[in-house]
Amino acid sequence: MFKLNLKIAFRNLLKNRGYAVVNVLGLVFGLTSFLLLLMYINHEQDYDRWDSGLSNVYQVRERHDFFSPDGKQHWQYGIDSKIAGLLKKSIPQFRQVTKVSVLWRNGTAIKIGQSEPILMNDLLEVDSLFFKVFPYKFLKGVQKTAVSEPNTMVLKESAAKKLFGTLDVLGKHVKVLRWSSDEGKTYQVKGLIADPSTPESLSFGAVLHSGEREKDPEGPGSTNYCQVYALAGDQIDTTAVAKAVQKTYIDYKKSTFAALKTSYDDYYKGEMFPGLKVVPLQQVHADPPLSKSWLEKVKPIIGLTVFLLLVSVINFVNLATVQSVQRAKEVGVKKVLGAYKRSLLMQFLLEAAILSSVALVISIALTELLLPVFGRHFEIEMTFWNNSRLWSLMIQLGAVFVVVTLLSGFYPALVLSNCNPVDVLKGTYERGLKGVALRNGLLVLQFVIAVTFIIGIGVMFLQSSYVAHKNPGFEPDRLINIKTSYQEDLAEKIRRVPGVKYVATTTQVMGNVFNVPREITYKSKDYKLNTVTVTMDALQALGTQLVVGRLFSRAYAQDTLNAVVLNEAAAKLLGGHMLGQQYVLKDEGEKHTFQVVGIIKDYHNEGFDKEILPTIYKASSRGGTSSTNNLLIRFENENYQQTISLIEAEWKKKYPDYPMVYTAAESAFQDALKADRRFIEMVTVFSFISVALSLLGLFALAAFVSKRRTKEIAIRKILGASDLQIIRMLNRSFLILVLFANVISWPIAYVLTNKWLSGFAYRIDMPVFPFILATLLSLTVALLTVSLQAKKAAVSDPVNALKYE
Amino acid sequence: MIELKNIEKYYANKGVKSYILRHVSTSIKQGEFVSIMGPSGAGKSTLLNILGMLEEPTYGAYEFMGEDVVSLNERKRIELYRNHIGFVFQAYHLIDEMTVAENIEAPLLYKKVSSAERKSRVADVLDRFNMVAKKDLFPNQLSGGQQQLVGIARALVAQPSIILADEPTGNLQSPQALQIMELFKKLNEEENITIIQVTHSEVNAAYGSRILHLLDGVIKEDLSLQQVI
Ligand SMILES: Nc1ncnc2c1ncn2[C@@H]1O[C@H](COP(=O)(O)OP(=O)(O)OP(=O)(O)O)[C@@H](O)[C@H]1O
Numbered sequence A: 001m002f003k004l005n006l007k008i009a010f011r012n013l014l015k016n017r018g019y020a021v022v023n024v025l026g027l028v029f030g031l032t033s034f035l036l037l038l039m040y041i042n043h044e045q046d047y048d049r050w051d052s053g054l055s056n057v058y059q060v061r062e063r064h065d066f067f068s069p070d071g072k073q074h075w076q077y078g079i080d081s082k083i084a085g086l087l088k089k090s091i092p093q094f095r096q097v098t099k100v101s102v103l104w105r106n107g108t109a110i111k112i113g114q115s116e117p118i119l120m121n122d123l124l125e126v127d128s129l130f131f132k133v134f135p136y137k138f139l140k141g142v143q144k145t146a147v148s149e150p151n152t153m154v155l156k157e158s159a160a161k162k163l164f165g166t167l168d169v170l171g172k173h174v175k176v177l178r179w180s181s182d183e184g185k186t187y188q189v190k191g192l193i194a195d196p197s198t199p200e201s202l203s204f205g206a207v208l209h210s211g212e213r214e215k216d217p218e219g220p221g222s223t224n225y226c227q228v229y230a231l232a233g234d235q236i237d238t239t240a241v242a243k244a245v246q247k248t249y250i251d252y253k254k255s256t257f258a259a260l261k262t263s264y265d266d267y268y269k270g271e272m273f274p275g276l277k278v279v280p281l282q283q284v285h286a287d288p289p290l291s292k293s294w295l296e297k298v299k300p301i302i303g304l305t306v307f308l309l310l311v312s313v314i315n316f317v318n319l320a321t322v323q324s325v326q327r328a329k330e331v332g333v334k335k336v337l338g339a340y341k342r343s344l345l346m347q348f349l350l351e352a353a354i355l356s357s358v359a360l361v362i363s364i365a366l367t368e369l370l371l372p373v374f375g376r377h378f379e380i381e382m383t384f385w386n387n388s389r390l391w392s393l394m395i396q397l398g399a400v401f402v403v404v405t406l407l408s409g410f411y412p413a414l415v416l417s418n419c420n421p422v423d424v425l426k427g428t429y430e431r432g433l434k435g436v437a438l439r440n441g442l443l444v445l446q447f448v449i450a451v452t453f454i455i456g457i458g459v460m461f462l463q464s465s466y467v468a469h470k471n472p473g474f475e476p477d478r479l480i481n482i483k484t485s486y487q488e489d490l491a492e493k494i495r496r497v498p499g500v501k502y503v504a505t506t507t508q509v510m511g512n513v514f515n516v517p518r519e520i521t522y523k524s525k526d527y528k529l530n531t532v533t534v535t536m537d538a539l540q541a542l543g544t545q546l547v548v549g550r551l552f553s554r555a556y557a558q559d560t561l562n563a564v565v566l567n568e569a570a571a572k573l574l575g576g577h578m579l580g581q582q583y584v585l586k587d588e589g590e591k592h593t594f595q596v597v598g599i600i601k602d603y604h605n606e607g608f609d610k611e612i613l614p615t616i617y618k619a620s621s622r623g624g625t626s627s628t629n630n631l632l633i634r635f636e637n638e639n640y641q642q643t644i645s646l647i648e649a650e651w652k653k654k655y656p657d658y659p660m661v662y663t664a665a666e667s668a669f670q671d672a673l674k675a676d677r678r679f680i681e682m683v684t685v686f687s688f689i690s691v692a693l694s695l696l697g698l699f700a701l702a703a704f705v706s707k708r709r710t711k712e713i714a715i716r717k718i719l720g721a722s723d724l725q726i727i728r729m730l731n732r733s734f735l736i737l738v739l740f741a742n743v744i745s746w747p748i749a750y751v752l753t754n755k756w757l758s759g760f761a762y763r764i765d766m767p768v769f770p771f772i773l774a775t776l777l778s779l780t781v782a783l784l785t786v787s788l789q790a791k792k793a794a795v796s797d798p799v800n801a802l803k804y805e
Numbered sequence B: 001m002i003e004l005k006n007i008e009k010y011y012a013n014k015g016v017k018s019y020i021l022r023h024v025s026t027s028i029k030q031g032e033f034v035s036i037m038g039p040s041g042a043g044k045s046t047l048l049n050i051l052g053m054l055e056e057p058t059y060g061a062y063e064f065m066g067e068d069v070v071s072l073n074e075r076k077r078i079e080l081y082r083n084h085i086g087f088v089f090q091a092y093h094l095i096d097e098m099t100v101a102e103n104i105e106a107p108l109l110y111k112k113v114s115s116a117e118r119k120s121r122v123a124d125v126l127d128r129f130n131m132v133a134k135k136d137l138f139p140n141q142l143s144g145g146q147q148q149l150v151g152i153a154r155a156l157v158a159q160p161s162i163i164l165a166d167e168p169t170g171n172l173q174s175p176q177a178l179q180i181m182e183l184f185k186k187l188n189e190e191e192n193i194t195i196i197q198v199t200h201s202e203v204n205a206a207y208g209s210r211i212l213h214l215l216d217g218v219i220k221e222d223l224s225l226q227q228v229i
């Protein structure tokens, strides 16, 4: 019986090849995107699962406003290093506490022997307890003592291969330069650890142990920031621990404030309050401080994917029920031959299962094919077959298969197996076919989704072209940024290179923003403003636009003392007409007075989702602190490649052991727009697929309806109706449906796109055009699709149609 | 075998009952060959459908082999289809996606007959109907008469006690029609299968042993034919 059903299924599929292909294709689209999403979610949930012991590891977070992007207090994982010792002392549940600092992400130079230095940007500086907390597997070396001596390091397998080209690294010495002007220190490799099987939130290629992390800065006023991780015993009472942690912190803060003779209560007021907490390491990736979690980021994509799968399933259901008319006779006959309803139901589910398994297989192949592209898009690495959780992935796929089969097969199967044999055998089934309302409903739903997508693309496109054409307030072309501290001697040498216009530094540039909030007093009112330290010609180098007054200049000796430039946002915040005005800054009890010498246009240094902060620009004679990590170079003309190699030669002379790394401001600017652009690309792809699917559905339905009405059409033609009249007749009902779908889509699309737009500090007003466009487009395409079918029916020979009725 | 008592069937249309069958009472015994005749719209098909339990009467009692059909559940009815009733249709109603052999085999599958037995029975029937050469063809590759032969073969293969046929020769030329009638007669006489057919043709009806004349839903005449031929 099963065999025969299978045979019939295949014969049917072959006979209705067109429908089968459309059905499978639709499902493939939906499933592939769903699979990709599923794998992405699996990948993200896999963070920090490489050892069971990691469930007892906690990341410590402190609430503070130091280096926070908006100058406000946030939970951060860069915390006061003294907290580590504090927790170890007063929280007995924590067996080990380790301090880790991430070395500058722009690169640490590793020099092996006399070879060219290699830049690594995934190094950690750790204290001697690191491997007591993180249970890495040592392939070589001894876990307990690997980093107990100063100037030791441990490499991951992958990093060892990259640096040395061999795993035989134990005992070797390397010279490490943390920044360009660092004279460097020699470390000995004391261990080699296996790369963990899952991604890590604290990822690294190698850990260094210089010994500096062992001690904290002295004196209550000085703080050093690092990350702190604690290993707890099994099953700690988290609420009790959280309470103890918070209490320890408050006591510590109170004693610090007392030692500094400042008022604890004055400091912690309003939105400021003390806070210290521990977060399980395995939740860190899902709950990052200062940024949206991955789940938050992919939520819209989850929505899109589920919708796409839904559209493809609807497509399937529509096509299947439409086809069921053809199958009704088979069902009727089988019923009078003694088939149970259940066995018929199973037969049709079997057919749906065949189609969805074919779709699933194709989707898996397609997913495999798309993974590299997808991975590049999201900057992650995933493989299908080498997936560490292949089994659980298989189970998930099985579940998806069952759900899709049931969703798409159950309703058509039910309709068919419920049909009354008398109707079928009498030939009245087709006319009496129920579910017309349902099919129309599904079609409307498909179009609602498609139209919403189209409107979405329209709005996104307008917003992104607005952003792309928006004046960033500075000139990103002919500008590069070398990631290094500003050294006057090198700057002077570079200035002399032909083709170089300005060499400068600033603490705030696209791609590397360091906001320092300062409180000032102006006309006896206090304001909190962002402060940026620049060299004399940094604002010129950036190409900022002066509104009134002047920029800093060497011609004015006092510029490095008490002159400031404001951006328009700051001027506005302070009440406007700021040129020549003075304000007061209190610094450790002393009062300094500054005068505004110029006002510049706001310029963007982050994505357009972020508001430009009211900012004070202050010139520094020292060329900024060594931590700006920006060396801006503006060139005279577009062809500056030659000039760069000249600069590189100067660099080599000064820093032979540290490679020069630079980014073009243009590409940093593009990077800032990347996330939004990616999202728009995604939505565009999804939209096209969903629109295509909806049209397929419409096409099939139109084909079905015109087939069902063949006889009617033939008779009308014999009675003298023109082809055009017949096409119009068939179109009418569909156009009403599509129009109806449009009306439903408008408010939905409005709410969704409005929500998306509100994520941008700089955005367009809600445009009307995409709405009109979507409606016109959907109507036109629907009209064309239906007309194509209707035309086929209308021009067919009426005699044939009647003869075979 | 069949007992009909006061069978009524009507459709209510805008409050008006339009009767299709009225006070139909009759009994049919095992081994009879009954032809139902009457003008178009007289209710012949409706009566046959009720006999085949495809439709329910609005009123009246129907006993099939001693069982009350009205109170029969779906499962029991399907059991009757599997074991006792064979249908033959005017439009043949073969399953297009199955070959001749598969079409004939289908009812045996539902009866859960073993594979070996199925094979031999299908081969047997094909042989009897001279269709062995055609067994792997699909219905649309056969003539109308051949299709109807397959339809009858399918009805027979499960060895039913009764065959219900609604104008089995309605779409056929008379030589083919006569062939089918001969077949019915043979089955009726040699295997004692009860046959109830709807027909417009006096010639076809003459093959049977009894004629029910239906007019406007009422049995006007119940004629027993003398087996003189
Ligand atoms: N669903 C229905 N609703 C209303 N009336 C119906 C319905 N089905 C059948 N009828 C009516 O029942 C009557 C009997 O129909 P039936 O098919 O039994 O006639 P018949 O004797 O087989 O005619 P023919 O020889 O043309 O096949 C007809 O008048 C028909 O209009």
Ligand SMILES: [Mg+2]
Pocket (backbone or CB within 6 Å): B044, B045, B046
């Ligand atoms: Mg009839």
